[in-house]
Amino acid sequence: MSKMNDILLSSAEKQTLTEKIENKMKSNGYDALLVFGSSNITYLSCGIVFPYLDQKVVQPVALYICYKTGKRIIVCTNDLADIPKQLNWNGEVVIYNLNEQTPEASIAEVLKNYISSKVAIDENYMTAAQIKALKKSISGLVTVSGDQVFDDLKLLKTDAEIRLLEIACRMGDRGFISALNHSEGAALDALSYPLWEYAERFRVHVGEYGGSCVGNMVVVQGKDCKELYARCEPRAVLNETGFVRLEYSLHNSGYWITGSRTVYLGQTNEQAERAWKNNQTLKNIALKNLRTGVKSSEVYNAVKRLSEELNIPFWEGIDLGHGVGTREREAPFLAPYDDTLITEGMVIVLGVYTYGNDKELICNKDVYVVTNDEPRLLNWYKNWDDLYILYGTSARHG
Amino acid sequence: MNNLEQEITKKITTIIDVNHLDVLIISDIYNIQYATNIKIPCAHAQSDLRMFALLKKNNNPIVVVPKCWENFVKESNHNVDVFAYSLQHDQLASAIKMVFKKCSSAKRFGSDDELISIKISEMIKKEIAALGSEHIACADDIMGARSTKTKTEIKHLKSIAMKTDHAINGYYHHLIADRSKSSMSISENLRIHSLERDIYLEGYNACSRGVIGNSISNIWSYAPKFGFAASDFTEIGDTIIADAMNNENGYWSNSTRIAIMSEEMSDEQEIAYRHLVELRKILCNSLRVGLRCCEVYQDVVEKATNLGIEIIDGHALGFNVGVSPMEGPFLSLGDQTILKKNMILILDGLVKYKSLFYRSRDTVLLDIDEVKVINDYKSWEEPYFALNTI
Structure with missing residues (x-):
């Protein structure tokens, strides 16, 4: 196939990008990340694209990766759950239902089952309402801003x-x-x-x-x-x-x-x-x-x-x-x-x-x-x- | 000020009065559009460029924008005072500095910063604290105001809802059962037929897409080309599920309708579509002003289950629409919001039958004793049937 028709990242290319990200995260002392921004989800998952996230036409999606445990989870509502599979996502997909007053609270209630250590978050994207909901659901949650590391990673392309x-x-x-x-x-x-x-x-x-x-x-x-x-x-x-x-x-x-x-x-x-x-x-x-x-x-x-x-x-x-x-x-x-x-x-x-x-x-x-x-x-x-x-x-x- | 601006100003003034605010800082782009009628088409995608609105009682709104958007904003609304920050310094810091320069004497600041990024929210709170002033969270007040529509908003939403149904039907009119269509061609033609009805040109979330045949086993098929799939072609008898979101006068429609590439449905399609029609009836009968969203949800789920309709676990059965294509409250198990007169809801009819998902979205206006469907260019008691070769 002509390289100009090869419009997706191959498995090997995903692996290269994954290693680049993991090395950078580890060298900055981050064991885990939790992001909600569409560009961060696509970049850090190495190619998973959800429709209309920035425009809020669908409910919030979260990407959680823990480098210590190797856990890689996308948390989303039922209607979006087939997308990672279509794009060959090699991690888990966890569905959240709108069981709480807000979508932010609903997704936080599910995330509490997975997040145990300090996480790097995208403060440039995650809403104040979302972090409030996460802190309410996850006792002792410790977050640090991962924005600088994410931005530095994205500066230079593979x-x-x-x-x-x-x-x-x-x-x-x-x-x-x-x-x-x-x-x-x-x-x-x-x-x-x-x-x-x-x-x-x-x-x-x-x-x-x-x-x-x-x-x-x-x-x-x-x-x-x-x-x-x-x-x-x-x-x-x-x-x-x-x-x-x-x-x-x-x-x-x-x-x-x-x-x-x-x-x-x-x-x-x-x-x-x-x-x-x-x-x-x-x-x-x-x-x-x-x-x-x-x-x-x-x-x-x-x-x-x-x-x-x-x-x-x-x-x-x-x-x-x-x-x-x-x-x-x-x-x-x-x-x-x-x-x-x-x-x-x-x-x-x-x-x-x-x-x-x-x-x-x-x-x-x-x-x-x-x-x-x-x-x-x-x-x-x-x-x-x-x-x-x-x-x-x-x-x-x- | 035009009628819409007068109506919204009245609502914003109420928020300012109730919370005894000196100034209300609005940061969320949809809220800014709601309060000032100013919309930058790419603002959500170019978030390094920030816009803020400052609202004070009996004053023109103040809008702070990057230099590149200044003239467009001035042309969009002549009743706002526009201030632009230059390229000389960090963009966000410049914007925040300009915002607080315009309201430094205020003692009580209302803000919708819960809806925006942690970083900006913290910057706003820090500036307010530095002034020794008080921060009042107003995101819920604004979203509450947005959820019940004014007379002019209802007029706009009715217009665009009906136009979108007309556009979908207008495209379906071209379907011929034994002439195959690609899902991409359907997507394109849905948009073209919308634009032919004087809707506004929009990128991004002006979603239009057609999902066909067995691809309806995924709700969002064809990732990552959600609206652009080229390789899926219809066969005689296929189901087509068409989504279209359109914008006119700043207000959105959000619609989904079904066509069948045949003059009749298969037994499976017959049952699935009947489930959709029944679900719509149950929803319309259950929606009542004064009930909580979660009560409606539970009532509908129970009735649907009794009728053997498989709905999607945890999926909201509806949501509001207005200056954005999807907004709260949601007809979900957790949402305690009380339904009010003049809410306009998208009823998100989504049923599963034999591993396929069938969807039809109606737009309804809530009145005291009536739930009126406002996007019924044709009756959707039956889907659209394509003719055979003519």
């Missing part, structure tokens, strides 16, 4: 994780190209093409190319393109000559990427081409500085310095990039507040928001894995260095 992210990039690019292909035959017709359908075609095709889920989806054109996000009116169509931008996120088997792609609707002009070239200039400066040993903040500062020198302003309201993994935004952040050193094995989304002639925000994000040499592009499926023109007309051909 080869297998990089592969899953590379596949996600390809799914995203193929999804986006498909959205373009569907809309460019109709966008300038009398009927035009709904904005929602442009975004929805992206989602549909990501699925068709094997993606697991699409998250963020924002499509903006015209004056809305001046903002990062804008509401997509249900009846809005692609009808304004100028930049159109899609913001998205998606995951492949629990490994998320984010993206932003800008195209030009209608026949382009010199100003638009120049604006695009300026965007590429700043992005390339960021890329040139994305090197091992450089502080994340320095990548941002380098762009800021050159932006002033070259008189190419950029939108300073957002970072220039961030890590991706089992969450769509994770460390490091290419922003003034983050001094994390760029290191080999990090996977980082990179994109600069610069301005069009009417102050539209233009961005073209790509994903890179940091190496000891130049960063390696994971979004290699199509080259986006030239401004993509969304132009054409046809009879509807489906």
Whole structure:
């Protein structure tokens, strides 16, 4: 099978990741962990993905691992209990019923049968109500924050994780190209093409190319393109000559990427081409500085310095990039507040928001894995260095 | 302020009055949307970026957001005062600092911090303590307010519930029994047919999925592609279970309906579907304003068992819906919440028959002497039947 179709972690790859996690936990003196955050569950279980946990469309799930006893338990409600089995989970699944006043209290009542020693928890995710319920159910419970260790672990990806992210990039690019292909035959017709359908075609095709889920989806054109996000009116169509931008996120088997792609609707002009070239200039400066040993903040500062020198302003309201993994935004952040050193094995989304002639925000994000040499592009499926023109007309051909 | 904002402001003001608060700090994103009508589509997934709302009586809400969301929030609601923190310093610390700068003279702080992470909850409590002020837990008050709907909320929830049923039915209309469909195609078409009815574009929890044939032996089949399975194809006579969650005006629907890829059901399907219909009737007959959720649960379980209906042990038989697709109270053994007028509940009909799970979700509005189903574009006394080739 082509490595680009191998969308799950193999048993050996899971084992490698498991050992990495276990060694790190033990070296930090942690014998056990208990996490509730979706990204922590996926990462620390090595690939178990539950639906819609962050959105609270299902009841809370907990992952408990004790390195002393070798116990590995996922605690969830009955409706979710088949998921770990489908994903070849090699630990136990314990079901909790909603027998207490709240789901938090119900899951705590079950967990008390398993937790006996000090546990590292994810204080960045676990709710205050959940820890309150756990402390009520488990007398003498001792917890320590495991967040720093979890975050440190996630910073550097294994080869297998990089592969899953590379596949996600390809799914995203193929999804986006498909959205373009569907809309460019109709966008300038009398009927035009709904904005929602442009975004929805992206989602549909990501699925068709094997993606697991699409998250963020924002499509903006015209004056809305001046903002990062804008509401997509249900009846809005692609009808304004100028930049159109899609913001998205998606995951492949629990490994998320984010993206932003800008195209030009209608026949382009010199100003638009120049604006695009300026965007590429700043992005390339960021890329040139994305090197091992450089502080994340320095990548941002380098762009800021050159932006002033070259008189190419950029939108300073957002970072220039961030890590991706089992969450769509994770460390490091290419922003003034983050001094994390760029290191080999990090996977980082990179994109600069610069301005069009009417102050539209233009961005073209790509994903890179940091190496000891130049960063390696994971979004290699199509080259986006030239401004993509969304132009054409046809009879509807489906 | 529009009608919805006026109605919700009144409820929030009551919470402030009852608890004698100087300020109410809201951190949970669904509560922020409820109280301010501001919704960031990716906020739950990008939790390094934090948003807070501060509510004081007779004042515009104050909303603290990261710089990148500032303009979107300002455009979303012109009746809030928006303050943005920059990229210069740690994002969470900057946000908390800005929040407390806006309410440093308050003596009684209400907060819903129980619903958010331990880390943020502790930061909020520490700041309040540093001011020598009092922390009042208000998460239950806000969730209580959210659980009974106002006139405009009911209007919105009725609209989206019915649209979603219409959308599911609209897609089912395309089914032809002897033309196979993949579960992925079903998932996609459920969403397309929803969007064609003017629902809002949503990612993430705008779940739509079709589970087919023997795959309904798992409630969440096709992991990890819960809504995207490509390799499962229908055969004549298969059951299709379609889930759709949609959003309009900030309010959610959460629906599940069944189609049969035939003009009639098999004996097994007949029995399973009859169980679902009976379970719905039992639920509607048992739901009463003034009863506790757990009393309804016990009553339904007992009656269903007597009729030989196999329901799922410990599974909630229903839950609330509003600015989020699933929220308490739950029709479960443990939930002591008293049912009230104007609650809108999703009845989660889920039965097992011969190792397969059959599900149908109805949305109901509770009134003093009536339980009204509000997502019945068609009667679901029978499932949708696909035609054979026409």
